[in-house]
Amino acid sequence: MASTSRRTRPPNVDLARLIEASGASHKSLALRVNQLAKAAGLETDYSHTSVANWCRRGMTPKWPAPKVIAQALAERLGRPVSLAEIGMGDAETPDATMGLDFPRDPADAVRAATSFWSSVNRRDFLTGSGFAVSAFTTPVTRWLVTPADDTAHHTGGKQVGRADLDELREAADDARRWDSKYGGGNWKANSVTTCLQERAAPLLQGSFSDTVGRELFSVTSELSRLAGWTAFDVGQHEAAQRHFIQALRLARAGGDVQLGCYVLTTMAMQALMRGFASEAVDMAQGAFERAKGQAAPRVLAFTKLIEARAHARERDAKAASRALATSEDLLSQAEAGSGLEPAWIDFYHHARLSADAAEVFRDLKNPKAALAWNRQAAAMPPGVFTRSVGMRLAIVGTAHLQARDLDHGLELGNRSIDILARVQSSRAKDYVREFNAALGPWRREPAVREFVHRTRTELGIAA
Structure with missing residues (x-):
């Protein structure tokens, strides 16, 4: 340089x-x-x-x-x-604002997205880890006003066909699996940005009918959301925010209201985890109300789950419980019905709701309820959802500490480290940091000092 x-x-x-x-x-x-x-x-x-x-x-x-x-x-x-x-x-x-645009015109939206993808892997681009919740204001507002563009056809270069769409869907499926197992820092999850730049971008500039175009925009939106999710997971919050904005815009270009709802819910989760719980509530509620009647019950249920988590961070137990109950009701509707659902929401079921409910009540400092919900959550196989299992152990361990049960808490904390030491995820480490903070009353205990030393040496978490 x-x-x-x-x-x-x-x-x-x-x-x-x-x-x-x-x-x-x-x-x-x-x-x-x-x-x-x-x-x-x-x-x-x-x-x-x-x-x-x-x-x-x-x-x-x-x-x-x-x-x-x-x-x-x-x-x-x-x-x-x-x-x-x-x-x-x-x-x-201009790099400083690249990826934050949410153009009204679909052609401009494609140009904004492809320009961002061509720059995001440069070493001198997005060097910080900043996050500005205000950057979501225009994208969220424009999506809520108009969640779907009128048409998606385009005349350009290469003719886009079903084989192209299948390739992108397979790339998205691969990225989801690797992210769940090894965290957002693994090479396979990171390759999604290369896929966007080298495969999706040329296709978006090709020729396609309205039907193919809507599917193309939707799967590309899904890839962009995954790129944002993996960046978010490893602490690259600025890049994640921009990927999410592009994902929301592409979902609108594809007329995919329920995918837009899911992307906006993910944006709400990022805002929540960055300390903007009130804004997260607004975003989750907006996503739910705009997609109600158009999105599958399971998609809407997940939106209510994130709203519940945001209320919990604000210490609003009544609002959190209401949102959680609505999510549970919608899940019951989804599992009683036989309607078509998008593949990207298949992870959300009652076991996942119960696991997240444990986190909700941990945040509300209600360990009794947190542990009761955890007992309803089915065991998740570590080899499939490695990161989720490790985080859940840290959450439940923290609830045991809140209940003044040090021995059980430390047992779960150590099991969490056993798993998360193999995962590249700064988000997962945040849960261990919260566990460490809950160890405060026992700082002088030898077993606690040994645990804190272990988090420092194996996860790189400062004491």
Whole structure:
């Protein structure tokens, strides 16, 4: 990566003043910028001379270095620092907003999605792990207003046929299986972004009828949602958010309201896990109301489940219980009927509801109810749903700790680590962190110290 661009300006007095206020020397700032860049997967070799050039000669380093400089100074100052504040407000590249668009026109939507896919694997793209819930505002609003485009036919290059659609569906099925077993960081799950770029993008620019086009947009939406899910699972929240937005737009292009409902529910889950429970409630409720009457009962049931989890994070026990009861009723309808359901929702059944209900009541600090729900959840085979089993053990173990049962809690915690040590998932590690936090009252116990040491050495979780 080049140290700076050749473009020069007057001295950057804003940056110089901020560095002085932070107390950093040019050498220490350059060192920290290099460290942060390396953590983001970039190779830089900035020195005190580089910093002097930024200040005295007004040189602007290549993106995303300005973002990293602002981050380094924010650490020093103990507050957020914007690009404008360091005199590099115009350094932000178009990459910064790529993937956040939700165009009204279907052709523009294809261009936005394919442009994003062509950039997402670049080493200098999306180097941070930021998440802005406000970025969901326009996509959610536009989908709620118009969840389906009028037509999906297109005249372009290669004629798209059934074999092409089958190939994409098989890729989606593979990614789902590998993600469930090994987490979002496995190579097979990550290959979905390559599939989007190399296989789906050319097909979207081909020729297809309205019928084939709707199926093409739907399966591509499903792939984009999976790409977002795997990124979310390994903590790449910024990339995940953009994949989800593109998935929602492609579902609309395919006229697939129930898939759009599912994507929006997944977006609500991301918002929930990033600390925006109230916004997650709104998104889940919006997805349910917009798709009601058009989506299969099992799809709507999952939406209510995520709403229940969001209410629980807000400590609203009554609202969480209502949403959970609605989800259970809808599941009963789904299992009593014989209607066609999309394959991507087949994971959601009463055992999964019971497992998630245990998490709902764990969040509500009601261990008795959490453990009662867990007893209703069927055992899941670790070889099939490795990550889910490991997370569930951590959740139930935390409930035992809330009930002041240290021995049983530690037993489940250790079993969780046995499983999750084989999984590449930062989301799964978050559940172990929550378990560790619940161990607070017993920190001096030898068995607890041994467990915390194990989480540090085997999962890389700081004490």
